[in-house]
Amino acid sequence: MKTMSRIAALGLAAAMLMGSSAGVVQAASLVQVTLWDKGASTEMPMGLAYATPGLDLSKATMGIKAVPGAVKAGEVTFNVKNDSKDTVHEMIVMYLADPGKPLPYVEAENRVDEDKAGDKGEVSELDPGKSGTLTVELKAGKYLLICNVPGHFGAGMWAELTVDP
Template sequence: MKTILKRIALGLAAAMLMVGAPGAQAATLVQISLWDKGADVQMPTGIAYAAPGLDLTKATMGIKASPSAVKAGEVTFKVTNDSKDTVHEMIVMYLADPGKPLPYLEAENRVDEDRAGDKGEVSELDPGKSGTLTVELKAGKYLLICNVPGHYGAGMWAEFTVDQ
């Protein structure tokens, strides 16, 4: 009888390990689409986050996050480059001061990632390719950006919220 009880206990323990510890939750999944209107369309400038007179209707490229808000904790971004001909990337930036522009390197036509609060990225993806990023995010405001030169300033960013 003791042998049977030990086997049952070991079986239950193994099953719990496979399923996960009580209270453990899988990462929240966020689908990301990196899009543009094509390489032959001229990229506008001045459409960076928090730019004065911001008009997103002029953007020829962008980022769509679904959902655009999640609960704090582990978040997995499944990023797909939906472009037919342009390389894109996705970087998660923490906004310490929402509404304030990210530090920008004018000479390089891109965001200064080291100063901007980079939390992780899916590096350059060829058209049609996908990648994933899993990060632990605390509550706050974030910005998802493509930092290929010129893309961020052309409107390739999306606000992202992490709630308590």
């Protein structure tokens, strides 16, 4: 009888542990983002925007590095650092409804149309050496992290981010 009670107690304890773990809150995913460039005196080549045919990012004189490049859906925190010595940058999270298509671009302003592109949040203009943080709720899909300071996106300042279910 004692053995049966002990087995039942162990089973009940295991069930309680399994049940209580369902209520555990999942921590936010963390993405480290670095905004970089080769200096303000370096000429910015254009034609390096996302989804440009024949894209050769080896010519980019500025960019965004995001680690990791994939996270789970839910709350995502971006720690953003502008590693430039002399140029202001920003980071904007854009949802890619159709990952094969370019973002809507305003040629006259040399920048992405943020309203049409689906801006999900941003760390606004960061002075050289400064940092900022953004936490947003993201659903599964493809996203693009961009700098939308005029000319920067077209010069290759973007990075892809995958959000898994």
